[in-house]
Amino acid sequence: MSQQYPSPAELFSLEGEVAVVTGGGRGIGEGIARTLANAGAKVVVAARRVNEIESVAAAIRADGGQAIAVETDVTDEEAMEKLAKAAIKEFGKLSIWVNNAGGSPARLPMTDLKREDWDACIALNLTAVWVGIRTAAKYMDTGSIINISSGAGFGPVPGSAHYGAAKAAVNSLTLTACAELAPRIRVNGIAPGAVPTEIFKIALGVKNDEDLAEIESQWNIPMQRFGTLLDMGAAVLFLCSPAASWISGEMIRVSGGAKPR
Numbered sequence: 070m071s072q073q074y075p076s077p078a079e080l081f082s083l084e085g086e087v088a089v090v091t092g093g094g095r096g097i098g099e100g101i102a103r104t105l106a107n108a109g110a111k112v113v114v115a116a117r118r119v120n121e122i123e124s125v126a127a128a129i130r131a132d133g134g135q136a137i138a139v140e141t142d143v144t145d146e147e148a149m150e151k152l153a154k155a156a157i158k159e160f161g162k163l164s165i166w167v168n169n170a171g172g173s174p175a176r177l178p179m180t181d182l183k184r185e186d187w188d189a190c191i192a193l194n195l196t197a198v199w200v201g202i203r204t205a206a207k208y209m210d211t212g213s214i215i216n217i218s219s220g221a222g223f224g225p226v227p228g229s230a231h232y233g234a235a236k237a238a239v240n241s242l243t244l245t246a247c248a249e250l251a252p253r254i255r256v257n258g259i260a261p262g263a264v265p266t267e268i269f270k271i272a273l274g275v276k277n278d279e280d281l282a283e284i285e286s287q288w289n290i291p292m293q294r295f296g297t298l299l300d301m302g303a304a305v306l307f308l309c310s311p312a313a314s315w316i317s318g319e320m321i322r323v324s325g326g327a328k329p330r
Contacts, residue, residue: 262324
């Protein structure tokens with residue numbers, strides 16, 4: 070049996086694909102949305118802040134891509150249904166779903182954490198991912214689901230027990246979804262390391278670029294820099310591209326070689 074070898078452009082092309090990216094209005098979500106669009110996917114940018122998702126969608130269109138913005142609260146199951154239907158109505162199908170929305174700016178010992186803060190973190194960082202997987206599986210014939218986890222899901226995270234527990238659960242959920250949805254849908258994830266997003270800066274109390282540079286030097290990241298939005302977008306692109314057609318149930322750490330803090 071002869072083996073065909075597509076060109077690199079074909080291996081990483083998303084032409085004809087339709088991608089939903091939650092939390093797509095800024096930070097890592099914006100990086101993912103714009104990277105997938107540059108690879109040829111039609112992108113549905115979803116988040117609660119309308120001005121931000123409209124800005125990202127407009128930037129994609131200005132670059133020659135196709136994108137729409139859909140206001141979405143990922144903790145609202147009905148809103149997630151409407152999001153999937155909006156993608157299909159606008160672009161005819163759904164083939165990539167990125168569960169990116171999440172985060173928690175609170176940093177304090179678990180014994181000081183209020184129950185409502187725990188519940189809110191789990192709702193956003195875990196339950197919404199489960200709802201996203203179910204919604205994507207319902208409306209997707211074949212395709213790829215990508216869950217955005219965190220290095221916090223792989224080790225102890227003093228001060229962020231709620232967030233780390235939610236992300237560890239996302240890792241487990243990814244494995245089970247892979248087994249249950251195969252071979253129709255591949256399910257993978259990435260675990261970003263230190264990427265200086267807005268939430269990252271708030272959580273660490275970073276007020277200016279000088280503070281950020283000092284933290285970067287102190288963290289001893291083997292690659293000697295923080296991650297970028299493109300680093301995250303490129304990892305997601307690989308996992309949803311034809312190049313990863315036999316990869317499912319994997320959680321790839323994108324951390325510059327750094328171990329969880």
